[in-house]
Amino acid sequence: MSLAEFKAFREKMNEKILKEGTLNTKRFFNLDSAVYRKGTLSEKTKELMGLVASLVLRCDDCITYHIVRCAQLGTSDEEFFEAFDVALIVGGSIIIPHLRRAVNLLEEIREMQKRGKDVHI
Amino acid sequence: MSLAEFKAFREKMNEKILKEGTLNTKRFFNLDSAVYRKGTLSEKTKELMGLVASLVLRCDDCITYHIVRCAQLGTSDEEFFEAFDVALIVGGSIIIPHLRRAVNLLEEIREMQKRGKDVHI
Amino acid sequence: MSLAEFKAFREKMNEKILKEGTLNTKRFFNLDSAVYRKGTLSEKTKELMGLVASLVLRCDDCITYHIVRCAQLGTSDEEFFEAFDVALIVGGSIIIPHLRRAVNLLEEIREMQKRGKDVHI
Amino acid sequence: MSLAEFKAFREKMNEKILKEGTLNTKRFFNLDSAVYRKGTLSEKTKELMGLVASLVLRCDDCITYHIVRCAQLGTSDEEFFEAFDVALIVGGSIIIPHLRRAVNLLEEIREMQKRGKDVHI
Amino acid sequence: MSLAEFKAFREKMNEKILKEGTLNTKRFFNLDSAVYRKGTLSEKTKELMGLVASLVLRCDDCITYHIVRCAQLGTSDEEFFEAFDVALIVGGSIIIPHLRRAVNLLEEIREMQKRGKDVHI
Amino acid sequence: MSLAEFKAFREKMNEKILKEGTLNTKRFFNLDSAVYRKGTLSEKTKELMGLVASLVLRCDDCITYHIVRCAQLGTSDEEFFEAFDVALIVGGSIIIPHLRRAVNLLEEIREMQKRGKDVHI
Numbered sequence: 001m002s003l004a005e006f007k008a009f010r011e012k013m014n015e016k017i018l019k020e021g022t023l024n025t026k027r028f029f030n031l032d033s034a035v036y037r038k039g040t041l042s043e044k045t046k047e048l049m050g051l052v053a054s055l056v057l058r059c060d061d062c063i064t065y066h067i068v069r070c071a072q073l074g075t076s077d078e079e080f081f082e083a084f085d086v087a088l089i090v091g092g093s094i095i096i097p098h099l100r101r102a103v104n105l106l107e108e109i110r111e112m113q114k115r116g117k118d119v120h121i
Numbered sequence: 122m123s124l125a126e127f128k129a130f131r132e133k134m135n136e137k138i139l140k141e142g143t144l145n146t147k148r149f150f151n152l153d154s155a156v157y158r159k160g161t162l163s164e165k166t167k168e169l170m171g172l173v174a175s176l177v178l179r180c181d182d183c184i185t186y187h188i189v190r191c192a193q194l195g196t197s198d199e200e201f202f203e204a205f206d207v208a209l210i211v212g213g214s215i216i217i218p219h220l221r222r223a224v225n226l227l228e229e230i231r232e233m234q235k236r237g238k239d240v241h242i
Numbered sequence: 243m244s245l246a247e248f249k250a251f252r253e254k255m256n257e258k259i260l261k262e263g264t265l266n267t268k269r270f271f272n273l274d275s276a277v278y279r280k281g282t283l284s285e286k287t288k289e290l291m292g293l294v295a296s297l298v299l300r301c302d303d304c305i306t307y308h309i310v311r312c313a314q315l316g317t318s319d320e321e322f323f324e325a326f327d328v329a330l331i332v333g334g335s336i337i338i339p340h341l342r343r344a345v346n347l348l349e350e351i352r353e354m355q356k357r358g359k360d361v362h363i
Numbered sequence: 364m365s366l367a368e369f370k371a372f373r374e375k376m377n378e379k380i381l382k383e384g385t386l387n388t389k390r391f392f393n394l395d396s397a398v399y400r401k402g403t404l405s406e407k408t409k410e411l412m413g414l415v416a417s418l419v420l421r422c423d424d425c426i427t428y429h430i431v432r433c434a435q436l437g438t439s440d441e442e443f444f445e446a447f448d449v450a451l452i453v454g455g456s457i458i459i460p461h462l463r464r465a466v467n468l469l470e471e472i473r474e475m476q477k478r479g480k481d482v483h484i
Numbered sequence: 485m486s487l488a489e490f491k492a493f494r495e496k497m498n499e500k501i502l503k504e505g506t507l508n509t510k511r512f513f514n515l516d517s518a519v520y521r522k523g524t525l526s527e528k529t530k531e532l533m534g535l536v537a538s539l540v541l542r543c544d545d546c547i548t549y550h551i552v553r554c555a556q557l558g559t560s561d562e563e564f565f566e567a568f569d570v571a572l573i574v575g576g577s578i579i580i581p582h583l584r585r586a587v588n589l590l591e592e593i594r595e596m597q598k599r600g601k602d603v604h605i
Numbered sequence: 606m607s608l609a610e611f612k613a614f615r616e617k618m619n620e621k622i623l624k625e626g627t628l629n630t631k632r633f634f635n636l637d638s639a640v641y642r643k644g645t646l647s648e649k650t651k652e653l654m655g656l657v658a659s660l661v662l663r664c665d666d667c668i669t670y671h672i673v674r675c676a677q678l679g680t681s682d683e684e685f686f687e688a689f690d691v692a693l694i695v696g697g698s699i700i701i702p703h704l705r706r707a708v709n710l711l712e713e714i715r716e717m718q719k720r721g722k723d724v725h726i
Contacts, residue, residue, distance in 0.1 A: 013222075020224070021206075022202050024276050025206055027269070027273050031266060031694055034266050035266050035691050036691070040683040049654055050691055050695065053658060053692065053695045053696070056455075056661065057695070060218075079645050081506050081509060084505070085640040087658065088640075089640045090456050090658045090662070091457070091658070091662070092419075092452060092458070093455075093516045093546070094455075094543045095455070096513075097545035100494065103497060104497060131584065138583060141587070142568070143562075143565050145397050146568065146572065148397075149573065155387050156327040156328050157328070160385070162290075162321055162324045167328055169291060170290060173294060174332045174333070178299070178333070180542070183578055203281045207292055207295065210274050211304075212697045213700070252705065255705035256705070259708055266694075267689065267693065270690070270694065270698075296699065301702060303702035304701075323388060327385055327387045332578060334579070335573050337576070345376060346376060349379070398569040398573045402566045412533055412536040413536075413570055415533040415537050419537045439524065440625065442524050444625065445530065447630065448519040448633070449520070449533050449534055451633050452519045454541070456637045456667070457662050459634075463614065466621055508636060511632070512636060
C-alpha cells in the first residue's frame with residue numbers, strides 16, 4: 001500500500017468512526033491528538049516517543065503515521081536510525097520485519113522531499 | 122481481502138490443519154468452538170467478549186470472525202461501538218488501525234444485510 | 243497483597259496521578275470510567291468484556307479491578323468461569339498463572355460476601 | 364517466592380480450578396499437559412520450546428515451570444543459556460528482568476541438585 | 485506474497501538497513517544470526533525454538549523465515565505440527581490465523597521440494 | 606521492593622549472567638548499553654524513548670531503570686507526565702497499574718533528591 005492509499009483509507013475511516021462512534025469514541029480520538037501537541041517536551045520528541053512505542057508494539061499503521069510526522073518535523077536519517085536502534089534492542093528481532101517496511105517508507109518520503117513534494121498526514 | 126475471500130481461505134486451511142494436525146491440534150480447535158456455545162452466558166455476550174479480546178490483542182482475522190458472529194446474533198451498531206470503546210480504552214490507540222478495518226467490515230456486513238444476504242461464518 | 247491493600251494503594255496513587263498529571267492524564271482517567279457506564283450494553287456485560295480483555299493482556303491489577311466490579315454486579319461463579327474459558331482459549335496457557343490469582347481473589351470475595359461484607363472498589 | 368511456595372500455590376489453585384471450572388476448563392488443562400508429552404520431538408525439545416515461548420511472552424510463572432521441567436530432563440547450563448540467547452534476541456531487552464529471575468531460580472535448582480534433592484514439578 | 489517475493493523484499497531491505505544503519509544496527513543483525521548457529525543445542529532445535537517464539541509473538545515474517553530454515557534442516561511434518569501444538573496451547577487461538585498461513589507456506593515448500601527445488605533463505 | 610533492593614538484585618544478577626552467559630549474551634548486554642549513549646539524539650531523548658517503550662510493553666523493572674536514568678539526566682515532573690500521557694494513549698488503561706508504581710517511584714526519587722542523595726543506577 002502506498003503512502004497515498006494509506007492516507008486515503010485512514011481519513012475515510014476516521015471520518016466514519018467519528019460520525020458513527022459514541023461520544024467516548026470521539027473523546028478518545030481527541031485525546032490521541034492532544035498528547036502529541038507541544039508541551040514542555042517538543043512535538044518532535046513526542047513523535048519520536050510515539051514512533052518507538054509503535055515499533056515495539058509492532059503496529060505498521062502507527063509506525064507509518066509517526067514516521068511521516070517525524071519527517072514533517074525535520075527528523076534526520078541519523079535520528080531515525082538511533083530511534084530504530086532503541087526499538088530494536090528493547091523489542092528484539094521481531095521488530096525487524098516492521099523496520100524493513102519503515103525504512104522502505106522512509107525512502108519513499110525522502111524521494112518525495114527531493115522532488116519538492118509536501119510530506120504530511 | 123473481501124469477507125468472501127477471508128472465509129474461503131479460512132475454511133480451506135482449517136480443513137488442512139484438521140487433516141494434517143495431531144490429535145491435540147484437533148482438540149484445540151474443538152475447544153475453541155466449545156467455549157463460545159451458550160452456557161450461563163448467552164452466545165452474544167461470549168462473542169462480544171471474544172471480539173474485545175481480539176481487538177486488544179490486535180488480531181484482524183479474529184476480529185473479522187467475531188464481528189461476523191456478533192452481527193449474525195443481532196448485535197446493533199450501538200452495541201458494537203460500545204464494545205469498540207472498551208477495547209480502545211483498555212488497549213489504547215494502537216487499536217485504532219484495527220478499528221478502521223473493523224468498521225469497514227461492519228459496513229460491508231450492513232450492506233449485505235440490507236440486500237437480504239445471509240451473513241454467517 | 244490483600245484486596246484491602248490493593249484498594250488502598252490504588253486509591254492513593256490515583257489521587258496523586260490526578261493531582262500531578264496533566265489535563266490529558268485526567269481526561270484519560272475520566273474516559274476510562276465513562277466507557278464502562280450503562281449504555282445499550284449493560285454494566286455487567288461491559289465489565290465482563292473488561293475482565294476478558296484484562297485476562298488476555300495479563301494485567302493482574304486490571305483483573306482484580308474487574309473481578310470486584312463483576313462480583314458487585316452479581317456475576318455468578320458459573321458466569322465467571324465461562325468468561326475465564328473464553329480468555330483461556332483466546333490467550334492460551336500463559337493466562338493460567340493469572341487465572342490462579344483470579345480464582346484465589348474470587349474465593350476471598352465469596353468469603354467476604356458470606357460474612358455480609360460489602361465488596362466494592 | 365521460593366520454588367516450594369510457588370509449587371504449593373500452583374498445586375492448590377490448579378486443584379480448585381479443576382474442581383470449580385467447567386468441562387472446557389478441564390479440557391484446556393488436559394491439553395496443556397498433552398502437548399509436552401514425548402512425540403516425534405523429545406520431551407526436552409518441547410520443554411525448551413515452552414521455555415523460550417514463556418520468556419518472549421514474559422510470564423515468570425511459566426518460565427519457572429519450564430525451567431524446572433528442563434532441569435528435570437537433564438538440560439545443562441550451556442543449553443539453558445543458548446535458549447536464553449534465542450529468547451533475548453527474539454524478544455529484546457524487556458526479557459532481561461525475567462532472565463535475572465530465571466538465572467536466580469536456576470542457581471537455586473543447581474544448589475538443590477548438589478545437595479541430592481529431587482527437583483520436579 | 486509468495487516465498488520468492490518475501491525473500492526478495494527481505495534481502496533488499498536488509499541490505500539497505502545494514503548500509504544506512506548505525507554500528508549498533510549492524511551489531512544487532514550480526515547477533516541475530518549468531519544465536520541460531522550450532523552450539524550445545526543443534527541448529528534445528530534452535531530454529532524450532534525460534535519458530536515457536538515467532539508463533540506466540542505472532543510475527544508472520546519471522547514465522548516464514550523459521551519455517552524455511554526448519555525445512556532446510558530436515559524438519560518433518562510431524563515435528564512441525566508438534567511445534568505448532570506447543571505454540572497453540574501457549575499462545576491461544578489468536579495463533580490460529582498465523583497457523584493457517586504457516587501451513588499454507590509449508591505446503592508451498594513441500595511442493596518445491598517434490599519438484600527438486602532448493603528451499604533456503 | 607525499594608529502589609535500593611531493586612538495584613542490588615539487578616547488579617548481582619547482571620554480574621552472574623555476564624559471568625555464566627555465552628559470548629552472545631555478553632554482546633546483547635553491551636549493545637543494550639550502547640544504544641542509549643549520546644548520538645545525534647541526546648541521552649535524555651533516548652532514555653525518554655526507552656521509558657515510553659517500557660511503559661507500553663509493561664515491564665516494571667525496565668520502567669524503574671529508565672525513570673532513574675531520566676531523573677539523573679534532569680527530567681522534570683512536567684516532562685515525565687507528558688511522556689506518561691503518550692504511553693497511556695498508545696498503550697491504553699492496562700498501563701495504569703504500572704503508572705501508579707512509576708509515580709510512586711518518582712516520589713521516592715524526588716524525596717532522595719531533596720535530601721541531597723545521589724540518584725543513579
